[in-house]
Amino acid sequence: MSEKVLEDQFQITGMTCAACATRIEKGLKKMDGVQDANVNLALEKAMVKFDPAVMNPSDIHKKVRDLGYDVITDKKELVLTGMTCAACSTRIEKGLNKMDGVLQANVNLALEKASVEFNPSAISTKDLIQKVESLGYGAMVKSDENEKEAVDYRQKEIEKQQGKFLFAAILSLPLLWAMAGHFSFTSFLWVPDAFMNPWVQLALATPVQFFIGKQFYVGAYKVLKNKSANMDVLVVLGTSAAYFYSIYLSIQTIGSDAHSVGLYFETSAVLITLIILGKLFEAKAKGRSSEAIKKLMGLQAKTATVIRNGEETTIPLEDVVTGDTLLVKPGEKVPVDGEVLEGTSALDESMITGESVPIDKTVGDSVIGATINKNGFLKIKATKVGKETALSQIIKIVEEAQGSKAPIQRMADLISGIFVPIVVGIAVITFLIWYFWADPGNFASALEKLIAVLVIACPCALGLATPTSIMAGSGRAAEYGILFKGGEHLEMTHKVNTVILDKTGTITNGAPVLTDVLTDHDETEFLSLVGSAEKQSEHPLAQAIVEGIKEKSIELKEVTDFENIPGYGIKANVDGKEILVGTRRLMKKYNVEIDPVLDKMEGLEKKGKTAMLAALDGNYAGLVAVADTIKETSTSAIKRMKEMGLEVIMITGDNKQTASFIAKQAGVDQVIAEVLPEGKAEEVKKLQVQGKKVAMVGDGINDAPALATADIGMAIGTGTDVAMEAADITLIRGDLNSIPDSILMSHKTMRNIKQNLFWALAYNTIGIPIAALGFLAPWLAGAAMAFSSVSVVLNALRLQKVKL
Amino acid sequence: MKKWVFSALAYLIVVVGSYYAYAAIANPSAEDMQHSNTELHNE
Numbered sequence: 032m033s034e035k036v037l038e039d040q041f042q043i044t045g046m047t048c049a050a051c052a053t054r055i056e057k058g059l060k061k062m063d064g065v066q067d068a069n070v071n072l073a074l075e076k077a078m079v080k081f082d083p084a085v086m087n088p089s090d091i092h093k094k095v096r097d098l099g100y101d102v103i104t105d106k107k108e109l110v111l112t113g114m115t116c117a118a119c120s121t122r123i124e125k126g127l128n129k130m131d132g133v134l135q136a137n138v139n140l141a142l143e144k145a146s147v148e149f150n151p152s153a154i155s156t157k158d159l160i161q162k163v164e165s166l167g168y169g170a171m172v173k174s175d176e177n178e179k180e181a182v183d184y185r186q187k188e189i190e191k192q193q194g195k196f197l198f199a200a201i202l203s204l205p206l207l208w209a210m211a212g213h214f215s216f217t218s219f220l221w222v223p224d225a226f227m228n229p230w231v232q233l234a235l236a237t238p239v240q241f242f243i244g245k246q247f248y249v250g251a252y253k254v255l256k257n258k259s260a261n262m263d264v265l266v267v268l269g270t271s272a273a274y275f276y277s278i279y280l281s282i283q284t285i286g287s288d289a290h291s292v293g294l295y296f297e298t299s300a301v302l303i304t305l306i307i308l309g310k311l312f313e314a315k316a317k318g319r320s321s322e323a324i325k326k327l328m329g330l331q332a333k334t335a336t337v338i339r340n341g342e343e344t345t346i347p348l349e350d351v352v353t354g355d356t357l358l359v360k361p362g363e364k365v366p367v368d369g370e371v372l373e374g375t376s377a378l379d380e381s382m383i384t385g386e387s388v389p390i391d392k393t394v395g396d397s398v399i400g401a402t403i404n405k406n407g408f409l410k411i412k413a414t415k416v417g418k419e420t421a422l423s424q425i426i427k428i429v430e431e432a433q434g435s436k437a438p439i440q441r442m443a444d445l446i447s448g449i450f451v452p453i454v455v456g457i458a459v460i461t462f463l464i465w466y467f468w469a470d471p472g473n474f475a476s477a478l479e480k481l482i483a484v485l486v487i488a489c490p491c492a493l494g495l496a497t498p499t500s501i502m503a504g505s506g507r508a509a510e511y512g513i514l515f516k517g518g519e520h521l522e523m524t525h526k527v528n529t530v531i532l533d534k535t536g537t538i539t540n541g542a543p544v545l546t547d548v549l550t551d552h553d554e555t556e557f558l559s560l561v562g563s564a565e566k567q568s569e570h571p572l573a574q575a576i577v578e579g580i581k582e583k584s585i586e587l588k589e590v591t592d593f594e595n596i597p598g599y600g601i602k603a604n605v606d607g608k609e610i611l612v613g614t615r616r617l618m619k620k621y622n623v624e625i626d627p628v629l630d631k632m633e634g635l636e637k638k639g640k641t642a643m644l645a646a647l648d649g650n651y652a653g654l655v656a657v658a659d660t661i662k663e664t665s666t667s668a669i670k671r672m673k674e675m676g677l678e679v680i681m682i683t684g685d686n687k688q689t690a691s692f693i694a695k696q697a698g699v700d701q702v703i704a705e706v707l708p709e710g711k712a713e714e715v716k717k718l719q720v721q722g723k724k725v726a727m728v729g730d731g732i733n734d735a736p737a738l739a740t741a742d743i744g745m746a747i748g749t750g751t752d753v754a755m756e757a758a759d760i761t762l763i764r765g766d767l768n769s770i771p772d773s774i775l776m777s778h779k780t781m782r783n784i785k786q787n788l789f790w791a792l793a794y795n796t797i798g799i800p801i802a803a804l805g806f807l808a809p810w811l812a813g814a815a816m817a818f819s820s821v822s823v824v825l826n827a828l829r830l831q832k833v834k835l
Numbered sequence: 836m837k838k839w840v841f842s843a844l845a846y847l848i849v850v851v852g853s854y855y856a857y858a859a860i861a862n863p864s865a866e867d868m869q870h871s872n873t874e875l876h877n878e
Contacts, residue, residue, distance in 0.1 A: 194839030201843035205851075225854040234850045 036066055037131055039088055040152040041077045043070065045100035058098045059091065076152070077102075088150055089134040104134055107156050109145040111138070112169035115250055115310075117443065117494020118261035118451055119168065122254065126166050130154060141498035144173065146431070167253030192311045199243045199304040202235045206297035207810075229281035229294055236296035240274050244303045260451035266306055268455065269485035270299040273809065276478055295479070295809075302486055302813035309817025312824075327426050327509065330382050330401040335366035338410070355413040359404045367400040368420045369411035376407030383421060383512070383763060428514045428761065432505040437518035439784055440497035443791075454488035454799070461803040469805075479809060483802035487812040488795055492819040496787035499827035504780030507831050512763035513773045520759040524743050524777035526724045530672055530770060531703075531715060531737070533729035534683035534690065537747050538665045538697050538767070541730065543572055543657040545579020546640055549631060550653025557653050559585050561645050564603040564610045567593040572641060573601070575657045596620075600643065611646040618644050618651070625651050639689035661697050668767035669698045675771055678723070682711055682737075711737035728762075728770060745770060772835040783830055787823045794819040 046052055052070040055077060059068035064085030069078045079091055092102045114120055120140040127136035127145065132153030138145045147159055156172055163170035205226045212222035225231050241248070247270075250263030273295035280294055335351045336343055336358040343358060351357065351367050359365050365378065377389035380402045389405050392398055398411055400420040417423065458481045465477035501518045508515055515521045535541050550557040562580035565573040567590055580587070592604040599620060600613015611621055615632075618625045623646040632654060635642045640658035644651065672679050680701040681694045690704035703714050711727075715737050718725050727734065727741035730748065738744030738758050746758035747765055762769035798815060801807045807815070 190836065194836045197836065198839040198843040201840065201847060205847070223851075224858075225851045228854055231850055231854045235847070238846065 035083060036080050037083050038078060038080045039091070039132065039150065041079065041088075041091060041095065041150060042103040042152050043075050043077050043095060043100055044103055046070075046075060051100065055095060055098055055100060058094055062086065062090065062094055064090070083131070088132060088153070092134055092150075103151065104148050105151040105156075106146065106148045107159065108173035109147065109159060109163065109170045110173050111143050111145055111163065113250075114138075114140055114143060114168060115261060115263055118259070119254075120494060122257070122259050122261070123163055123166055123168060126162055127159065130158070130162055133159075139498050140494050141502055145170070166257055167250075189311065189314050192307060192314065195243050196304065196307045196311055199239045199300065199307060202239050203297065203300040203304045206232055206235055206300050210297040229277075229284050232294055232296040233278065233281055236274060236277070236300045239300040239303050240270060243307065244270060247303070247306075260455070262451070264451055265454060265485045265488060266302070268458075269482040269809065270302050272478055272485075273299040273302070273482050276475070280475075295475075295482075298479075298482060298809045301810040302482075305810070305813040305817045309820050312817070312821040327422065327429065330364075330422060332364035332366040332401065336360070336363075349417070351413055351416050353413055353416055355416075357411050357413055359398075359409040359411060361404055361406050361408065363404050365398050365400055365402050365404060365409075365411065367413045368415035369398050369400075369413045371396045371398060371409055372412050373410035374408045376409050377405045379403040379405055383425070425509065425514060425763070428516055429505060429509045432501070432515045432517050432521070437497055437501055437522040437784070439522055439781075439788070440501075440518070443493050443497055443788060446493060446792075450488070450493070450795075454485065457488070457799060457803065458484040464803075465805070476805070480803060480805050482809040483805075483807045483812040484799055486809055487798035487802045487807060487816055492791035492794055492823045493788070495820060495823050495827075496791045497784050499824050500780055500784040500787055500830060503827045503830035504776060504783065507833050508773065508776045511769070511772055511776070511835050513769055513776060514761040514763065515773070515777075516759050516761075520743060521777055521780055523724075524726070524760065524774055525781050527677070527726040527743055527774055529678040529680065529718055529723040529725045531680045531682050531711075531718070531725060531727045531741070532669075532699070532767070533711075533727075533734050533737075534681055534685065534693060535659060536730040537728055538669075538681060538693065538699070539659040539661050540765075541659060543575040543641070543659050545576055545582075545655060546658045546660070547635060547642070547656035548653065549628070549655075550645075552647075552652055555583075555585055557645070558583065558655075559588060560605050560608065560610050560647065561612055561653075561655060563588040563590050563605045564593070564601055564612055566590070567603060568595060568601050572643070572657050576643070576655055579657070609648050610652075612643055612655075615644065618646060621646065621649065623649060623651050627651075628654060637688055637692065639685065639692050661693065662765065662767065664766045664768055665697050668770065671768065671771045673698070675774065677771075677774070680718075682706055682714060712740040715740045726770070726774075728767075745773065775835055776833065779833055780830060783827060787826055790826070791819060791823055 043055065046055070056068050056070045059065050059070075059077065059079055062081075064082045066080040066082065068080070070076070071078075077095070081091065092104070095102050111123065114123070117140055120138040123145060124136055124138040127133050127138070127147055130149075132150045134148045134150065136145060136147045145163070149159065160170045160172070205223075209222055209226040209232065211217050212220045212227075244266075247263045247266045250261065251267040254261050254264060277294040277296045277299070332348055334345050335348055335355075336345050337351060338356045338358060348366055356372065357366055357369065359376075361376070371392050371394050373394065375391070375393045377391050378398060379389050380399060383399050383402060392409065397414070398409070399422070400415075401422045415421070418427070461484050462477045462481040465480050466472070466474060470476045497518075501521060505515045505518075505521055508521075515524070532538050548554060548558060558580045562577050562585060565576045566587055568574075577587075588605050590603050590605050592602075594602040596602060596613065596617065598614075599617040600611065602609070602611050604610070611617055611623065615625065615629075623644075625644055628644070628651065632642045632644070635656045638658070640656040642654050642656040644654050646652055669679055678701070679699050680703060681690065681697070681699040682703045683690045683693075684706055685693075685704060687702070687704040690702045694700075694702045706714060711729075711734060715725050715727055719740075719742070724743075725741045726743040726745055727737045728745040728747065729738055730746065738746060743760060744758040745760045745762055747762050760773055762773065794815065798807065798812065802812055
């Protein structure tokens with residue numbers, strides 16, 4: 032054990048008695064690296080002394096969780112400034128992760144954000160910001176205000192870089208012209224005398240080198256001070272070598288008649304110009320990749336018409352509070368999530384759910400903010416405002432996913448972190464080989480190779496390869512109503528080969544509807560009597576019957592003497608007739624003869640339907656059946672999944688007969704029936720043991736254990752419920768087609784990431800030997816390097832056009 | 836953006852102008868100088 036021992040405090044939740052405290056204390060003390068642990072039940076705190084060389088606070092956090100308790104952590108997003116390449120983001124990430132109290136830190140170069148989970152008892156946000164600043168970068172806690180500041184800052188920065196590029200280009204052009212005139216095949220080219228003069232060249236190259244190139248020197252100084260290296264170091268080394276060597280040669284011309292003696296001023300100036308151009312393209316493309324969030328934010332209404340004290344006033348959206356009564360006119364956007372108080376209308380929910388057909392809304396129905404009221408006037412009560420609305424939750428999930436890391440990125444991070452020192456080493460070896468062996472004594476030639484190697488090797492493209500694809504892929508998926516909760520899920524989904532579908536609410540609509548009516552009486556009259564009686568009941572099946580009857584535009588009548596008989600059914604008096612609606616037992620209780628219809632009833636039950644018998648004045652009158660129906664799109668979606676080679680399984684708590692009937696209808700071949708909610712997770716595990724990568728699709732509440740156990744948990748939801756928290760992917764549309772869509776999106780994103788990584792690595796692995804062998808002029812190396820970053824970002828942006 | 840372009844052009848004019856002014860004053864025959872002494876850049 033090392034001599035350095037850290038003492039950290041952890042805020043623990045979930046302890047109920049002294050035994051809990053003792054259990055945690057014992058558990059922690061048993062850990063390798065823990066010297067002492069003291070848990071205080073009253074304060075709900077654990078003081079742990081541990082050896083940081085053996086373990087870190089996240090191990091303690093994990094242990095407490097494994098023991099069945101939780102540690103209170105805080106999660107903050109920092110907006111970062113000053114990063115130039117993947118080495119910068121890796122450095123900040125490493126720096127933050129090394130901090131005492133930080134459980135996990137993720138830095139996203141493309142979004143210029145850091146997501147940090149930390150122990151608030153040990154450190155504060157201020158400490159995190161100070162750490163980033165000490166590493167030579169800027170940081171501020173993400174909020175709506177400084178998010179805007181950061182956007183403004185980026186916009187200004189782009190404009191500044193544009194100006195710098197033009198400045199550098201104007202001064203580099205004469206140098207490039209002079210260089211072009213030196214080649215034998217361009218000897219016809221007239222070059223103004225001034226441009227050939229070494230001192231004029233020096234005067235033109237100097238502002239580019241130190242004024243425009245200052246950002247690279249500052250960046251390189253900051254990282255070198257922290258004993259690290261990034262692309263700035265490579266740029267500074269390459270261009271400075273060319274610049275200072277040219278000054279040396281220029282001094283040699285004093286007293287000589289020669290105008291220029293193979294100077295490299297154009298190399299340094301053109302390199303800096305091209306690198307700035309590359310960064311400019313990159314910044315612009317990066318801005319485009321966060322379009323998904325901008326689109327989502329743009330969906331929000333700006334104002335709301337509120338009725339306060341009986342008066343209608345238009346107020347900014349931010350001023351709407353829960354409980355406000357809002358008026359939504361035809362063509363307007365619903366400002367916040369709410370419940371209809373008055374009116375009926377059809378709402379276009381396509382922007383949230385992807386459902387293209389407008390949904391009818393009437394009193395009591397819930398409405399989602401940002402959806403469009405197509406025709407009628409609606410008066411709604413605001414139920415969720417601000418960050419609680421469905422749209423805000425969706426934006427939060429997409430932002431988090433875009434800011435998260437896919438496991439595949441670890442490889443890129445690892446390479447970026449060690450890349451610069453290795454490249455400097457290769458460049459020096461190249462120089463030595465050329466100077467002492469390949470072209471002995473030719474310093475200029477050896478230097479040119481060194482510069483080319485330094486410049487071609489910048490790992491910018493490598494750092495951008497994964498995050499830009501994740502941003503574009505998850506953003507595009509969100510437009511289709513598929514919310515990936517993180518890069519890791521976006522990566523995992525394409526490996527799925529088995530899909531388990533929950534029956535109720537997933538394959539089926541999840542709400543019973545009236546399916547069959549069997550009667551010898553006049554059907555309208557019969558349904559009117561049954562509906563009138565059932566209207567008094569609170570039972571969900573009764574409500575389904577009433578809804579079905581109402582849809583047939585059948586009028587309901589006055590009811591007297593209503594009696595609810597729990598477990599049996601109901602008894603009521605309608606139009607002077609005594610009516611019974613309920614089970615076989617109810618009929619038996621009232622001595623109603625039902626034997627002739629029992630076969631029909633059983634037939635319906637075999638089809639998964641619930642049949643209810645009705646009797647009028649003591650005589651059997653007919654039956655009504657309700658059932659959960661299969662969603663219109665389920666069959667085609669399941670067929671699509673099977674065509675993709677996926678194994679589709681239905682899981683349900685229903686009996687085998689009913690389950691098989693529904694499965695057959697939906698086209699599912701494998702059924703796991705009579706499974707309790709807690710048993711679903713076991714079934715998932717069984718399939719995983721067989722080596723299958725399982726995606727569990729459920730409504731997210733009773734399926735939660737199975738969703739968590741599966742390799743990928745997909746929750747079918749409207750984006751307003753708990754499901755969004757529980758699953759890895761939320762499918763906002765109820766449509767099962769979102770499952771193959773999400774797998775397809777994952778495939779496309781992963782393919783895009785692999786293409787990006789391939790190109791980024793190819794640039795470096797092919798470019799370095801070419802440059803070292805002397806086949807690449809330094810300015811060409813600079814152009815290739817700038818192009819590599821731009822090509823990676825542009826390739827990622829292709830994902831924004833993907834059609835599912 | 837314009838200020839960057841103007842600054843660069845102004846600087847370029849000053850540098851090139853200074854060169855020609857210096858060449859005219861210090862060495863009136865500079866324009867007749869042979870370029871044969873100029874070494875070729877690494878091709």
